[in-house]
Amino acid sequence: MKRLAIFYALACGAVLSVLVILSNVVFPSPNESDDEYTGWYIVLYLGLFLLFAIGGAINSQRTHPQRSGAIGGAGAALIIVAIIMLTFAIVDNIFLDVVSQQIDKVNAFHAQTTYTSMRDFINDGLLRGTVIVLPVVAVVGGFLGALASLVRRRLTPSAPALA
DSSP, X not given: OOHHHHHHHHHHHHHHHHHHHIIIIISOOTTSOGGGGHHHHHHHHHHHHHHHHHHHHHHOOSSSHHHHHHHHHHHHHHHHXXXXXXXXXXXXXXXXXXXXXXXXXXXXXXHOSSOSSHHXXXXXXXXXXXXXXXXXXXXXXXXXXXXXXXXXXHHSOOOOOOO
């Protein structure tokens, strides 16, 4: 993966990490359910998909555009989402008193019978999410990166043929 694509993914992950901290710690809304933000979540996911595709376009090379785009998209997806998930893990453990007041977490905790501690319940969810989410975003990012690489190749003029 190109150094520029890695820096791009790290920067995107850092910005999104700050947004996670702001929304969960600085300006928490414990009485609001995630159901109230369905439209915003759709916009967020579409934005993430766009970031994955841009990572693929940044990483694309003329010689192997699909392969390099797929690697760039998958790499960007993994880096961005891993940073976001790491941020959630840190925030959920350091600021457990704030996070454990979120209505969706409270309802889910009371509906389960496995865990007696909110910290164990949240960490189990984070761990399970990591095992499932990272492979899925790698595949989605790879596909979108390859697609963006092909689009970039179509939109940029090719070098003239040499005689």
